[in-house]
Amino acid sequence: MTEPTDHLSLYRRYRPQRFGEVVGQDLIVATLRRAVAGGRLGHAYLLSGQRGVGKTSVARILSRAANCLSPEDGEPCNRCESCQRILQGLSLDVVEIDGASNRGVDQIRRLREEVAYVPAGSRYKVYIIDEVHMLTGEAFNALLKTLEEPPPHVLFIFATTEPHKVPATVISRCQAFEFQPIAEDAIARVLVTVAQTEGIALAPPAAELIARRSRGALRDALVVLDQLGHAGEVTEEAVVDLLGLPPLALVDGFLDALVGRDADQALAIVADLSTRGRDLALFLEEAASRARDRIIAGESALIPVAQRLIELRGELGRAFSRRLHLEVAIVALCGPLRTGAGGPRSPGPAREAELPPPSTGDGEPRATPQEAMPPRPEAWEAMLQAILEERVAVAAFLSPAEVMWADGLLTVRLPPDCGYHYESLLEPAVRGYVEATAHKFFAPLLAVQFVWAGAHPKPSLEEGARILAEALEGRILGEGDDGSK
Numbered sequence: 157m158t159e160p161t162d163h164l165s166l167y168r169r170y171r172p173q174r175f176g177e178v179v180g181q182d183l184i185v186a187t188l189r190r191a192v193a194g195g196r197l198g199h200a201y202l203l204s205g206q207r208g209v210g211k212t213s214v215a216r217i218l219s220r221a222a223n224c225l226s227p228e229d230g231e232p233c234n235r236c237e238s239c240q241r242i243l244q245g246l247s248l249d250v251v252e253i254d255g256a257s258n259r260g261v262d263q264i265r266r267l268r269e270e271v272a273y274v275p276a277g278s279r280y281k282v283y284i285i286d287e288v289h290m291l292t293g294e295a296f297n298a299l300l301k302t303l304e305e306p307p308p309h310v311l312f313i314f315a316t317t318e319p320h321k322v323p324a325t326v327i328s329r330c331q332a333f334e335f336q337p338i339a340e341d342a343i344a345r346v347l348v349t350v351a352q353t354e355g356i357a358l359a360p361p362a363a364e365l366i367a368r369r370s371r372g373a374l375r376d377a378l379v380v381l382d383q384l385g386h387a388g389e390v391t392e393e394a395v396v397d398l399l400g401l402p403p404l405a406l407v408d409g410f411l412d413a414l415v416g417r418d419a420d421q422a423l424a425i426v427a428d429l430s431t432r433g434r435d436l437a438l439f440l441e442e443a444a445s446r447a448r449d450r451i452i453a454g455e456s457a458l459i460p461v462a463q464r465l466i467e468l469r470g471e472l473g474r475a476f477s478r479r480l481h482l483e484v485a486i487v488a489l490c491g492p493l494r495t496g497a498g499g500p501r502s503p504g505p506a507r508e509a510e511l512p513p514p515s516t517g518d519g520e521p522r523a524t525p526q527e528a529m530p531p532r533p534e535a536w537e538a539m540l541q542a543i544l545e546e547r548v549a550v551a552a553f554l555s556p557a558e559v560m561w562a563d564g565l566l567t568v569r570l571p572p573d574c575g576y577h578y579e580s581l582l583e584p585a586v587r588g589y590v591e592a593t594a595h596k597f598f599a600p601l602l603a604v605q606f607v608w609a610g611a612h613p614k615p616s617l618e619e620g621a622r623i624l625a626e627a628l629e630g631r632i633l634g635e636g637d638d639g640s641k
């Protein structure tokens with residue numbers, strides 16, 4: 157079968173055209189809509205976050221909303237002359253610059269000459285600079301000169317996957333938004349809707365599996381649906397085949413066998429995978445990731461298993477025979493209980509970071525451009541205490557955080573070495589719980605925003621093992637489970 161030459165990828169065809177259609181970034185789009193509707197747009201916005209979470213879509217929507225002739229409650233109408241010109245790429249007043257290609261020196265230089273002129277027919281001259289962190293130092297300097305005294309008719313929208321590479325002098329002149337990885341259930345819902353519209357039969361387990369493996373990037377999920385959807389039907393098996401993944405039921409069976417110390421069953425699963433040529437390292441990664449989900453859901457018995465799985469994942473790369481190495485490990489794991497073996501090497505990381513005093517003038521400036529205050533310390537402490545009594549794991553994820561409180565927004569910022577904490581807090585169930593609890597201690601609370609100052613979109617599972625081992629194991633096992641069942 158040949159494809160029509162004008163075939164547009166699903167991702168492009170379903171790109172959101174209005175703020176209301178953006179998935180999983182409710183706080184950000186609500187804030188931008190309010191700014192547009194109230195005529196209070198800033199001069200420069202920095203949109204950061206991993207790839208595939210909607211930064212460019214939001215930038216383009218904002219460029220239309222700012223210039224729309226008849227905006228609707230902060231949304232672009234997408235029908236007026238201005239919206240249409242921008243949508244068709246014909247507007248001279250919306251310029252997209254890719255920071256990654258030729259690194260922008262010439263374009264930024266041209267930009268500096270152009271910004272002085274009023275827009276050719278729009279309210280704002282909008283510069284969208286994608287992957288802004290790739291600009292050269294020279295381009296940044298040129299940009300900075302413009303940002304220092306921005307003409308009133310200019311709107312900069314910067315997007316980046318690596319905000320830590322953007323100079324602080326640039327960040328401090330922007331309103332910054334950190335896009336979150338999109339929740340799995342939200343991605344699954346989009347997949348189901350798109351499949352229905354496209355006449356693709358998408359089995360619910362297949363949608364969930366795609367959502368889970370896309371790691372918060374809606375674009376990646378739609379690319380998988382695109383690749384498999386041509387057949388008209390997408391089954392879980394097809395997804396498993398395309399991505400080379402083990403089915404969830406098999407992963408759960410493996411974990412159950414390890415917890416139940418059923419070495420025979422666990423070995424049978426490994427043998428089966430091995431004869432079918434599956435990647436055992438990938439299987440372990442899936443098993444460790446799944447174990448984490450189940451631990452967060454309350455299965456503390458899996459903690460020692462998860463720890464060992466993560467260690468194994470690292471060992472397997474160096475093993476002479478992956479299968480043999482895994483089999484030996486399974487037998488060892490299902491043998492005498494290993495709790496306490498090679499216990500925590502250091503006192504837990506929790507509490508290592510005390511809340512810093514509000515802006516001492518010394519040291520490095522923190523990149524928090526918004527005006528925000530640390531919350532009343534007693535409110536945050538009381539909240540942590542309440543969570544500690546109810547869900548010790550969640551308290552451990554929150555304890556290294558620095559918190560800010562402004563305009564009804566509680567910002568929970570995790571330091572760079574706490575990627576695992578951050579990711580765990582984004583699990584929908586955990587997040588919902590923290591939000592519900594925050595409402596009891598902060599009023600009026602509109603939303604809780606989790607941000608992470610780290611570099612990588614996906615923290616390592618090894619880090620997770622360390623935290624689980626050091627921060628959680630002793631306490632959870634100490635609560636009614638003495639590990640000697």
Ligand SMILES: [Zn+2]
Nearest residue numbers: 224233236239
């Ligand atoms: Zn319009």
